[in-house]
Amino acid sequence: MNESTPAAEQLRDFLSRDARELAPLLLGAVLTHESRDGAVSIRLTEVEAYLGPEDSLHPDPGSHTYRGPTPRNAPMFGPAGHLYVYFTYGMHHCTNIVCGPPGVASALLLRAGEIVGGRELAQQRRPTSKSPADLASGPARLAKALGLTTADSGRDALAPPFGLELPSVPSGPVSSGPRVGVAGAGGSEEYAWRFWLTGDPTVSKYKAAKPRTRKQAAAWPPAATFHQR
DNA sequence: CTCGTGATGATCT
């Protein structure tokens, strides 16, 4: 078995707090993933908090757990410090670190970071990246640089082959704003739960959630569809 | 620099 060390359990306790409180504290932390090809380490510069459905004061319509547990989001209902990785848009992976008190299905989406170890391997995994600051400047880029897929969802980020190290000194000023790419109310100013290190060059460029142009084909023509097969 | 858009498949209703 893979027993957690006392240090890992202390860190797990640290992560077991409200995602909005934890988010700024986790900026500057270094996440490492060691694989057969080598290790890559990322210093986190941008995260987003997603809350669980248990908090009736702040129900979070932008969270994957908003409508309760499913096979995909199961890790978010588990212990803090584990990974929740999902696949989206048919081609991208995104990585979360589960957090929050036990029984609250919340997590932090890792949106960007600075590669501080294994830059060569990260560049190999992201051949289209044109500068070191681009290597992990976006949630799918970050997952790609770390070599994470849905196969890693549910695994413990506080035990090998992973590792998480908190910043030894305060990481500097933190900014916050609305979450990126979240449709509907969950992306509004009311849920300004995106946090980043002010001025850091690796932070992803902000793009407001575009009002998804809905397909009108299904609704048109409106009346001539009675006898369609 | 800022847009707009196509790619592409798991997931949930």
Added chain:
DNA sequence: GATCATCACGAGC
């Protein structure tokens, strides 16, 4: 069947 917690690329300033 619609919706995505996105990225890369190309057109037009």
